[in-house]
Amino acid sequence: MRVLFRTNAIDDRVRRILVENLYTKPGALFLGAANGIIAALIAASYSDVPLLRNTAILLSVIGMGRVIMALALPRLVKRDTAWLETAYQIGAFSFCLVVGVLGGMTVMYQLPGAAQMLIICYAIGYGSGMSSRNAGRPSIAIGGMVLTFAPICYALLQQPSLAHRALAVAIIIAFLGMMTIATQIFRTLRDSVAAAETSARLAEKMQVLARSDVVTGLLNRAGLNHFLVEHLARWRNSSSIALFWFDLDKFKEVNDALGHQTGDKVLCEVAQRLRSQAKLDAVIGRFGGDEFILACDVRDRREAETIALSLLGEVSRPLRIDENRLEVACSMGIALYPDDGTDIETMMQGADLALYHAKVNGRNQASFFDPSMTRDLVRRREIEAELRLAVQRDELSIFFQPIVDLKSGKIRAFEALVRWFHPEKGELRPDEFIPVAEETGAIITLGNWITAQAARAAAQWPDDVTVAVNLSPLQIKAPGAALGILNALREARLPPHRLELEITETVLLDHSKQTEDFMAELSAAGVRFALDDFGTGYSSLSYINKYPFGKIKVDRSFVSGVNAGKKSEAIIRAVSEMALTLDMQIVAEGLETIEQVDAVRKAGCTLGQGYYFSRAVPDYLAGMLLAQEREKLNPMQAIG
Structure with missing residues (x-):
């Protein structure tokens, strides 16, 4: 009985599936109804009782109505589950009750044995089929069997014949067995449908999880x-x-x-x-x-x-x-x-x-x-692949551009600049391959090589001439960066104070302790530092105060850029006064004309660099420039 009235044991979707299953295969429903109608009409033909004939006709009407309802299912699916189940119950219970009453009437009116056997056999067969076909809703299956068997059993028990009473008991025992079968089928069907629903929900959930990022909840x-x-x-x-x-x-x-x-x-x-x-x-x-x-x-x-x-x-x-x-x-x-x-x-x-x-x-x-980005990427990929072999193939060279004392005209230092002479592509500009080297990490190896080559060349120059080398942020953050530079100086036998490392403000933007330790270690060893491209960043003054810079290089945009003029001269003058107070040197980059040289000298710059003095030249020409300068400054010594 608990199974009979347990309507909340499965959710609405499972219940709807079971109810809709009642309406499936209308052909089977038609055959069952047709069989019952034929049996009823044949049995009624053995009697002149109007009530029996009318009951047979009523059974025919109900049977045909149920078939029509099953065929109309495609239009009924939009109805709610409760409506569908109620409609089916009314039809099924009506048909079952009429079949049972008709069977009981054949016994009560003592129709010929063949007619009684026809209706009773049909009723028992119909009830048996109902126990399995309608097991999706056990209340319908069991209720239908009760309505079918009860009138027949009642009529049989009223008869004095032991055979009639034995048949009534047999029908009751069969009913109990069929009720057990119906409830068992229902449990199995319900559990199977519920398990399928659960599996579908889990599959959907797994699909969502498979397409979701576990950290952010966004799509992966x-x-x-x-x-x-x-x-x-x-x-x-x-x-x-x-x-x-x-x-x-x-x-x-x-x-x-x-x-x-x-x-x-x-x-x-x-x-x-x-x-x-x-x-x-x-x-x-x-x-x-x-x-x-x-x-x-x-x-x-x-x-x-x-x-x-x-x-x-x-x-x-x-x-x-x-x-x-x-x-x-x-x-x-x-x-x-x-x-x-x-x-x-x-x-x-x-x-x-x-x-x-x-x-x-x-x-x-x-x-x-x-679309041009595709071509650029192809070129970058080519450069990336060939850059790693360029050092081994001796395609890279170090050129040196002099940094001149604006008062005496004497060369005080050279900036080391790398040049790449490709055997097929010709000379490649630094702005083509340096960014690629930084992106791929090759700048670490390349930077160490540049420092070592520059140190070897500077070791051949007079002791008062220094060499400046640009550093990449990746070089500074590489493990053992400071030790690598000191080893290069040691191998070249160049005193640390003759090496000057140029660092741009972008290196200092992250305020890294690693950068502080790197500069502190080399500064303690005697290596000097210059702040390059001054004026293009955001916090230059704080960098000057925080780090051990001894030189400031004013960006070329203040000297020869489109914005060069009175305002830029005023800025250079202010920076020069500050540098004088802090005992720092000021280098003006990008000098190309005598007018620019005079302007930055008057503004307070102590050193200058640019095409006006010299382009970057190979190491042997740098040595010649120094030799010529020494000869001019001391001709008697040169003669001697």
Whole structure:
């Protein structure tokens, strides 16, 4: 009985599946009804009792009505489950009751034995079939059997014949067995359907998890590809699709300094900011590491640019993680569909190239894809592959540009500049291969080689002439960087005070203790430091106060740039006065005319460098320049 009335044991979806199963295979329902109608009409033909004939006709009407209802199922599926179940119950119970009453009447009116056997056999067979076919709703199966068997058993028990009474008992025993079968089938069917539903939900959940990033909750790479393909399939000709590829600048330093837990929190915050700024139809995902991708419909390139600036501004806002105030900027590459590609793979390649271009051009900016980027990338890849072999093939050379005392005209130092003479491509400019070397990490090996070669050349010069070498941020952060420079000086037998390392402000932006220790160790050994490209950064004065710089190199834009003029002269004069107070030297770069030389000398610069004095020359010509200078300054000694 608990199974009979247990309607809440399965959820609504499972119940609906079981109820709809009642309406399946209307052909079987038709055969059952037709068989019953034929049996009823034949039995009624053996009697002149109007009630019996009317009962047979009623059975025929109910049977045909149930068949029609089953055929109308496609129009009934929109009904709720309770309505479908109630409608089926009314039809089934009516048919069963009429079959049972008809069977009882054949006994009570003592129709011929063949007629009684026809109706009773049909009733027992119908009840047996009902116990299995309607087991999906045991209340219907058991209720139908009760309505079918009860009138027949009652009529049989009223008869004096032992055979009639024995048949009634047999029907009751069969009913109990069929009820057990019905409930067992129901449990099995219910559990199977429920298990299938559970498996489907788990499969759906697993699919969601397989397409989700565990850290941010955004789509992962697989999810991105799936939903981008779907988004592309919904594309409308009246719009474009913009694909934004983000890369967080210097995120590795956050992980290294504060730990991966803090790094994960940064990623979650970035993900939340992307969600807050994205359009409702946008697809957002974490591509891996510190890279994110966002795709959405846009009207045109201008709208894509507006969205890019909004996203850049939101992501680059300072954030606070565990009492730490962090500034994590980002670079972005953008590709448009269908302008930059007709499939997802091509679009992603374009956005990736644009991102690469944005990072090469200084980071913290957005860049749209352009076909020329593909050619640039091919050239960069060629340079990257050949640069590693250039040192072994003796294709690289060190040239030296003199730094001159503006008062006496004497050469005080040379800046070491690398040159690459490729056997097929000819001379490659430093701005072509130095950025590639920095991106690939080859700058460490290249920088150490430049320092060693410069030190060997400087060891042949007079003791009062120094050599200046530019340092890359990667060189400074490389393990054992200071020791490597000291070893190069030792092997070249060049006193440390004759080496001057030029560092740009970008090296100092992250306020790294590693940089402080590097400069402190070399400064203690006697190596000198110069602040290069002064005036192009943001915090130059604080750097001068914090680090052991003995020289400042004023950027060439103040001397020969488009903005050179009275304002730049005033700036140089102010810097020169400050340097005089701090006992520092000031080098003016980019001097090309005598007017520029006079201007920077009057402004207070002590040293000058530029084409006016000399271009960069090989080491042997640098030696000749020094020899000629010494000969002019001391001709008698030269004669002697």
